[in-house]
Amino acid sequence: MNGEKITGLGHLVYGCMGLGGDWSSAPYGLAEIDEAEAAVEAALDAGIGIFDQSEAYRFGKSEAVFGEILSRSRGLRERIQINTHCGLGNGNGSGEALHYDLDGAAIIESVRRSLTRLKTDYIDTLLLNRADPILEPGQIASAFEFLRSSGMVRYLGVSNMSGAQIASLQKHLDAPIVVNQMEMSLGKRDWLETGVLVNHPDGSGHSSPEGTIEYCLDNSVRLQAWSPLARGIYTGRASTAKTPEEAATAKLVLSLAHGKHTTPEAIVLAWLMKHPAGIEPVIGTKDPTRILASRDAEYQASLMSRQEWYALWRAARGTNVPVPGQGTEPAGRSGRSRALVVDGVMDPVDRQNGTDVVNGTRRTLWCRKGRGVSTSSLPN
Numbered sequence: 001m002n003g004e005k006i007t008g009l010g011h012l013v014y015g016c017m018g019l020g021g022d023w024s025s026a027p028y029g030l031a032e033i034d035e036a037e038a039a040v041e042a043a044l045d046a047g048i049g050i051f052d053q054s055e056a057y058r059f060g061k062s063e064a065v066f067g068e069i070l071s072r073s074r075g076l077r078e079r080i081q082i083n084t085h086c087g088l089g090n091g092n093g094s095g096e097a098l099h100y101d102l103d104g105a106a107i108i109e110s111v112r113r114s115l116t117r118l119k120t121d122y123i124d125t126l127l128l129n130r131a132d133p134i135l136e137p138g139q140i141a142s143a144f145e146f147l148r149s150s151g152m153v154r155y156l157g158v159s160n161m162s163g164a165q166i167a168s169l170q171k172h173l174d175a176p177i178v179v180n181q182m183e184m185s186l187g188k189r190d191w192l193e194t195g196v197l198v199n200h201p202d203g204s205g206h207s208s209p210e211g212t213i214e215y216c217l218d219n220s221v222r223l224q225a226w227s228p229l230a231r232g233i234y235t236g237r238a239s240t241a242k243t244p245e246e247a248a249t250a251k252l253v254l255s256l257a258h259g260k261h262t263t264p265e266a267i268v269l270a271w272l273m274k275h276p277a278g279i280e281p282v283i284g285t286k287d288p289t290r291i292l293a294s295r296d297a298e299y300q301a302s303l304m305s306r307q308e309w310y311a312l313w314r315a316a317r318g319t320n321v322p323v324p325g326q327g328t329e330p331a332g333r334s335g336r337s338r339a340l341v342v343d344g345v346m347d348p349v350d351r352q353n354g355t356d357v358v359n360g361t362r363r364t365l366w367c368r369k370g371r372g373v374s375t376s377s378l379p380n
Helices: 030-045 057-072 104-118 137-149 163-170 190-196 201-205 212-218 244-260 264-273 288-292 297-303 306-317 331-342 348-352
Strands: 013-015 050-054 081-086 123-129 153-159 177-183 222-226 280-283 355-358 361-364
Touching (some): 013 030, 030 057, 030 288, 050 057, 081 104, 104 123, 104 137, 123 137, 123 177, 137 153, 137 163, 153 163, 163 177, 163 212, 177 212, 244 264, 244 306, 264 280, 264 297, 264 306
Parallel strands (some): 013 050, 013 280, 050 081, 081 123, 123 153, 153 177, 177 222, 222 280
Antiparallel strands (some): 355 361
């Protein structure tokens, strides 16, 4: 298995960006270490065993306080896996202008700095943070082979890369790329919308490289979702929802959570984890209460019905899912079909069964063999 995890780690990841104090080169203290330790303990209690780091997080202070925690907790390192990112210049707070740097020597030096701060001998998965436009794949391959053969890094992953970029880089590597991190949530759905809006006029409003999810599925690249809770807008942690769609989705999330005797966080994460890509949410809050509120997510994903999953998606997008064949009918008919969807007349379950209810009468709209939408029985 690519990037095989320690048995029992589960499918949640804890993102450590919030640990280590403020975003400055000012030193951290005991208070920052204690705060980080409380977050890590909550993550462990929630069944999380993968911790996501970067030397760019808090100018290296996040890795440093995590290293202090490892020093305090005998045996903890052997129970967890650590990701760390490289490739963002000025990640160590040197004052140099921000830039990407996936030069082979820069990768190796970044890993050495991370190991020193983390007070460990190895990193489980090294993630290349975005595609450096002037990267040379051969240098990355040589650097990773050196790091792997020396025992400093076990696996290689990427962050914010398309399927085509991963495939191009993979050609130069002897070992598989095992992880791709992307922003994915009920609020950030380009990765999902792009797939269903192929050959649809609304597709131009979404930006996500086509085929990335499929590439990761086909090549056993684990997908990890950063900002999976959408900064709390659906769980009541944000001050207010900014749009009617956000408010309606938050209301539905709360209703589902109450009905299932779980937390809003678990419902929002379960929606992601229900996807067949096996998405692993990277939880970024440092609030122990919110971290623990996520512990039920994997179980709730196993219980979530198709109808519930689609209901959350429809609420978040503010309209129904696209009608098959929409845009290919004459203007009057496609407009009528669109109105049925937007007005909620066409239920998703009925659409799956090829039927619709119009004025109380159930009638066939299309056959299961995929011969397109037929609206000939509907008035123009």
